[in-house]
Amino acid sequence: VSEQISKKQLGQTFAKRSIIVVDESEYQIELTLWRESAVQFNGNVGDVIVAVNAKIAEFNGFRSATVSNQTNLEINPKDISRVSELQKWFRKIQSEEKEKIEHNLWKKIEATGGKSGTDGKEQKVAHSVSTQQLKQTDVDQLDKGAEFFNVIGAITYFKRTNLWYLACPNTKCSRKIQEGDQSCKSCGHNLIADGPGVKRYILSLLLSDSEGSIWVNVFNEMAVVMLKQTADNLSVFLAQNAENRVDEAFQPVLFATKQFRIRAKKNTFSPNQASSLSQDISGEQRSSINYSIVNILKPDFAQESHVLLEKIQYYGYDI
Numbered sequence: 609v610s611e612q613i614s615k616k617q618l619g620q621t622f623a624k625r626s627i628i629v630v631d632e633s634e635y636q637i638e639l640t641l642w643r644e645s646a647v648q649f650n651g652n653v654g655d656v657i658v659a660v661n662a663k664i665a666e667f668n669g670f671r672s673a674t675v676s677n678q679t680n681l682e683i684n685p686k687d688i689s690r691v692s693e694l695q696k697w698f699r700k701i702q703s704e705e706k707e708k709i710e711h712n713l714w715k716k717i718e719a720t721g722g723k724s725g726t727d728g729k730e731q732k733v734a735h736s737v738s739t740q741q742l743k744q745t746d747v748d749q750l751d752k753g754a755e756f757f758n759v760i761g762a763i764t765y766f767k768r769t770n771l772w773y774l775a776c777p778n779t780k781c782s783r784k785i786q787e788g789d790q791s792c793k794s795c796g797h798n799l800i801a802d803g804p805g806v807k808r809y810i811l812s813l814l815l816s817d818s819e820g821s822i823w824v825n826v827f828n829e830m831a832v833v834m835l836k837q838t839a840d841n842l843s844v845f846l847a848q849n850a851e852n853r854v855d856e857a858f859q860p861v862l863f864a865t866k867q868f869r870i871r872a873k874k875n876t877f878s879p880n881q882a883s884s885l886s887q888d889i890s891g892e893q894r895s896s897i898n899y900s901i902v903n904i905l906k907p908d909f910a911q912e913s914h915v916l917l918e919k920i921q922y923y924g925y926d927i
Contacts, residue, residue: 623647626779629657629673632697638672645675651683654698656691658682736760736912740819742870747895750874757870760907761817762863768854772828772839775808782808782828807839813861813901815868824870825900834861834904869903 625646630636639659641649651657660680662673675681685691736758749755775782776792776799783794785805791798799805809831815824832838835857845853876895 738819765814767812867907
């Protein structure tokens with residue numbers, strides 16, 4: 609993806625290019641090039657990219673990378689044996705899994721594997737919590753940022769309405785736009801020159817386990833991986849009144865036991881919002897928790913069994 613970015617405050621326009629990099633793990637990371645490196649880049653799909661001293665950052669809860677002046681960027685270097693291994697792997701999936709390449713159906717690297725401790729170090733989540741425990745999350749503990757939890761369960765229902773929204777095509781913006789807008793009100797992106805917006809998923813799913821259920825959101829990147837197609841593709845079926853095709857897309861997602869990585873984030877409503885749910889009678893701000901799925905894995909039942917055994921032994925029972 610290549611585009612021109614305008615900095616209104618500085619009166620500058622400079623080039624930007626975003627590249628999706630993936631390896632045999634099937635995890636992706638977005639690598640962003642700026643200015644001269646963006647213009648001079650001549651790589652193609654299937655080329656091996658080596659970026660030494662790239663800057664690692666976080667965007668929307670996932671890892672991303674940026675090329676800076678200190679970054680050494682090479683395409684298909686011949687003196688690294690790993691290059692030929694990656695080229696061989698890509699040729700294989702290019703013939704066997706074209707859909708993954710065409711629709712970018714790769715997993716994304718989370719910005720954090722768990723919550724951060726007081727010492728600033730990442731504290732891994734050792735085991736899963738139930739949906740009931742997730743509901744009991746204290747909203748005040750989210751003042752310093754989002755928390756992450758693992759839940760073993762299954763998606764049992766999805767809301768059919770408002771499956772997506774029309775978004776700015778600028779990948780670093782993706783804010784909501786309206787039909788007929790000439791430019792994005794958030795970033796100023798030209799919608800006339802670059803075409804109308806793109807549809808981005810915002811799914812509302814019911815996550816259930818043996819203790820109950822909880823509503824969770826799934827945003828575009830994760831939803832594309834789950835449904836194996838973009839929102840623009842799925843919207844065609846609704847336009848044709850082919851709702852059975854929508855059901856078919858969700859069928860593999862429903863009632864499949866998985867381990868879901870959930871991000872809990874505090875959402876504070878301002879008193880002047882119109883919704884009566886956004887404030888109490890006194891007009892004071894109210895807070896709620898938004899839960900969203902950021903990753904889906906096969907459950908590690910062996911690990912969970914060890915956790916359960918430890919709990920049983922804690923209560924004085926010998927196994």
